[in-house]
Structures are given as structure tokens and as C-alpha cells.
Amino acid sequence: MSVLAYESNDYSSMTLKVPSLADLSSLEDDLSYSLYRESCYDLEGIIYRKVKEWVTKDPTLAPSLLRLQYHDCVVRGCDASILLDHEGSEKTSNMSKSLRGFEVIDDIKAEIEKKCPKTVSCADILTTVARDATVLAGGPYWMIPYGRKDGRVSLAKEASIVPKGSESVTNLIEFFQSKGLNVLDLVILSGAHTIGKTTCESVQHRLYDYKGTKKPDPSLDPKYLNYLRRKCRWASENVNLDGETPNTFDTQYYHNLKKNMGLLSTDQMLYSDSRTKPIADGLSFQSSLFKNQFGVAMVKLSSILDVVSQDEGEIRTDCKYVNH
Ligand code: HEM
16 A cells, blocks of 8 residues: 655645555456467457457447446446346446447457357456556556456346446445445546546536526536537537547546536535545646556456356356347
């Protein structure tokens, strides 16, 4: 565990205890950094080249691929249950309707099945794709331990537990805690909203009649509010999560919170709660701390394993369907 002092004067007296990858050593019981070293030698090269090809054609895929990983891992662990495509699966839930990038995973899986048949799980592929998408958006690189199994169960109703953007900070903390993630992980992983978009549907409740007050959310900067009202005439429109540097993986997300320009109310509220505000403040000043810790937190997120689904899991040959 390393202890880093905030550099800013305002926070000079504060320290933030942040874990390193070495502190996550318990992961090694289930997952291994060397799993595919012999069985699928060029796995990471194949995946990176493919993700790059897709993201070069359509840069908006990078955030979508990162988000897929989050939605997979917080429901039944990282078991690629989000990819199963059948009636009543997580993917068909209302909560999943704005998820994108499934075709990228299918394309990569097909390529890997040619080179290393029946060897690499869709869950491991998804995790690697999320990392590479982050790197291609200018974010950090992190090492990935492998060995996730693909689950055989995927239920739409289970996807409804994923927070939608209007929850309280306490709800978010409790949700993250139930997945083995702490407050630091919450604030750091929320920084993923430095890239990507939301549908206006997720923010409209803030624009006119916030919590039945007939007024907008008072924590929205007035100019930003005007911009959002113009931009979000229809619920189906899209708006950048980071209004300042939407395509770059940087600390601007945290600066936006200070200026009342957090787009989702769950983003902005991180800056009004004493449990999360000091962390958001500290990260805004320290780009390399944010990037390093984002990698550490992603390893934690992508190592959430549901013991049952791991034991009963398989290596799917097609990510959309369980094996017959
Ligand atoms: C803290 C709780 C979180 C909430 C409440 C939340 C909520 C949301 C919402 C409402 C959207 C927009 C959906 C729409 O199109 O309507 C979104 C997008 C996104 N989320 Fe989150 N999220 C959370 C955590 C995370 C985490 C942990 C990650 C990744 C590590 C993540 C990555 C993303 C990305 C990259 C996008 C943009 C996707 C795109 O452009 O296609 N989110 N999130």
C-alpha cells in the first residue's frame, strides 16, 4: 500500500492511501497473468489490432467497449453474461438498451477461435478489449490476469440492479461495496465518464422539474443548463458526458464537477458528499495518480467472480450463445 500526498495547497495536509496491483495478490488464486502464454501466444496482439481497427473507424466505440465491461462485471461477476443474446437475457433489459460494441467482441472472438480454438473465454476477451479501448482513448494500460469462465445464465431482471444515474451517493457506495469495491474505486471508476456519451433520457430529470420542484437541478451551472436544454430536446439525443474534453481520457471529468458541470446527477453528487468530494478533488490535480489508480480499480472490477458461475462456467465458442 503506498501513501501519496495531494500536491495541491488546499489538500497539502491530506493523504490518500491507494492500493497497488501488488495489494490485489488474492486475485492470483483464481486468475493468472500467464494463462495464455503458451495456449494462445499472441492473444493480446490479436485483440489490440482488432480493437484498434474498429476504434479507428469509429472512435465512439472506445467508451462503449469500456462500459460493456462494467455492465458485465457488476451482474453475476465478469462472466460475459452481458453478451448472451437470447430472449430475457441481460442484453435485452431496458438497462442495457444503450450498450454498444457487441459486434466488436463477436469479430474478435471469431478471429481467436481460428487461432486458438476453445481456449479463450469471452469474459477474458471482453476484459482485454475494455483495456485496449481505454488505451486507444488516451487512457492507461494495465496488466490483466486471465482465467474467467463464461457463464451460462443471463437474466434481464438482474441487469436492473445497475445504477441508472439518479441514485444517491449512499446507494452508489452500497452498490459498489456489494461488489467488493470501495469508495475510492467508486470515485476513480466514475472517472470513466471522462469519455463517451449519454442519451438525454438520463439527464432530462435535471433540466426542468428536478424532484418535483418545477425548477432545474440547482447544482447545474446555469450556462451548462442552457446548453443542455438546447441539446436535449429529445430523450433519444446524445450528449457528451465530459462537456469540455469529451474524447480524451483525462482528469477533466473531476474539474467539471467543481464547476457544477457533472452531467449525470450521480457524477455531480460525488462532489457534494464528504465521503467522495476530497477524493474527486485530489484526483483532479493528479493526472498520473488518476490514470494509475484507474488501472488498479479496473483490475479489481474485472476480477469480480461469481463463485458459482466460475465453477459451472465454460469457454464459449460463440459469445452470443452458450455451448450446446
Ligand atoms: C458509478 C455508477 C455509474 C453510473 C450511475 C453510470 C451511469 C451511466 C449512464 C446513465 C450512462 C449513459 C447511458 C445512456 O446512454 O443513457 C453511462 C455511460 C457510460 N459509462 Fe457509466 N455509470 C457508472 C459507472 C461506470 C463505470 C464504473 C464505468 C467504467 C469503468 C462506466 C463507463 C461509462 C462509459 C465509458 C459511458 C459512455 C458509453 C458510451 O459512450 O457508449 N460507468 N454511465
